[in-house]
Amino acid sequence: MKTDEKTNVPRVRIAVLGNMNVGKSALTVRYLTRRFIGEYRSNTDLLYKQTVTLESGVLDVEIVDISAENENDFPVEQIQWADACLIVYSITDRASYEYAQRSLGELRQLQNSPSAYLIGNKADLDHLREVQETEGATLAASHAIGFCEVSVADNSPALYKAFERLLIESRARPVKPRKFSVSKMFGTLIGNNGTRQPSTTVSQGTVVPCHKGELHKSRVMKRRQAFTATASL
Numbered sequence: 088m089k090t091d092e093k094t095n096v097p098r099v100r101i102a103v104l105g106n107m108n109v110g111k112s113a114l115t116v117r118y119l120t121r122r123f124i125g126e127y128r129s130n131t132d133l134l135y136k137q138t139v140t141l142e143s144g145v146l147d148v149e150i151v152d153i154s155a156e157n158e159n160d161f162p163v164e165q166i167q168w169a170d171a172c173l174i175v176y177s178i179t180d181r182a183s184y185e186y187a188q189r190s191l192g193e194l195r196q197l198q199n200s201p202s203a204y205l206i207g208n209k210a211d212l213d214h215l216r217e218v219q220e221t222e223g224a225t226l227a228a229s230h231a232i233g234f235c236e237v238s239v240a241d242n243s244p245a246l247y248k249a250f251e252r253l254l255i256e257s258r259a260r261p262v263k264p265r266k267f268s269v270s271k272m273f274g275t276l277i278g279n280n281g282t283r284q285p286s287t288t289v290s291q292g293t294v295v296p297c298h299k300g301e302l303h304k305s306r307v308m309k310r311r312q313a314f315t316a317t318a319s320l
């Protein structure tokens with residue numbers, strides 16, 4: 088965690104990691120905007136920036152939604168950039184669970200690795216289940232991290248709790264040395280649907296498509312367009 092020198096607001100960076108099609112984009116957009124985007128195709132990493140109000144105070148949150156285009160390539164750069172990592176699999180896809188398993192193994196190898204949380208998504212598709220809830224819980228326990236199953240489609244409250252827990256944990260961690268900074272954002276995303284959710288308020292966001300390796304660039308693009316995704320709680 089770092090503090091923005093201009094605003095004095097603490098900043099937390101989260102990397103969302105998982106195999107293709109597990110719902111990483113849907114989950115990130117759901118958390119930030121309370122909306123469910125059914126089809127959200129992207130073959131590039133996306134960086135979201137939002138201000139979030141927790142009970143403990145205001146945070147600037149940056150979330151990188153890592154494209155799983157090359158599933159054999161562990162995204163070390165993005166993980167090292169982050170304070171915390173959300174690892175997502177789909178309960179309907181055993182290969183995605185195995186991908187999560189490998190990712191947790193890789194994460195453990197890193198020096199100064201970020202805190203992590205494991206999420207089994209698509210819990211609404213229980214009839215297509217390939218991964219039991221106990222398997223997710225056991226995997227998480229073996230890495231001493233949190234775990235829950237959620238349905239991003241059904242707007243599970245557990246999703247918000249998972250993000251909140253990561254944010255709170257990361258806030259409490261000592262500041263880690265940074266190799267990169269992103270200061271320019273562009274893009275636009277989605278509005279507000281006013282849905283009420285647990286104790287987080289999210290506002291004033293931007294989204295940046297960031298091609299692999301761009302997290303270290305200090306100037307991505309000048310075109311900048313803020314979107315508001317206020318979910319007052």
Ligand SMILES: Nc1nc2c(ncn2[C@@H]2O[C@H](COP(=O)(O)OP(=O)(O)OP(=O)(O)O)[C@@H](O)[C@H]2O)c(=O)[nH]1
Binds near residue numbers: 107113114124154
């Ligand atoms: N039934 C159901 N479908 C979901 C859920 N979450 C996401 N999806 C669907 O799963 C598909 C993939 O979602 P994405 O958010 O694009 O997944 P991703 O992990 O970002 O995919 P990549 O861009 O390939 O890495 C989409 O069709 C979503 O609508 C969920 O909780 N339940």
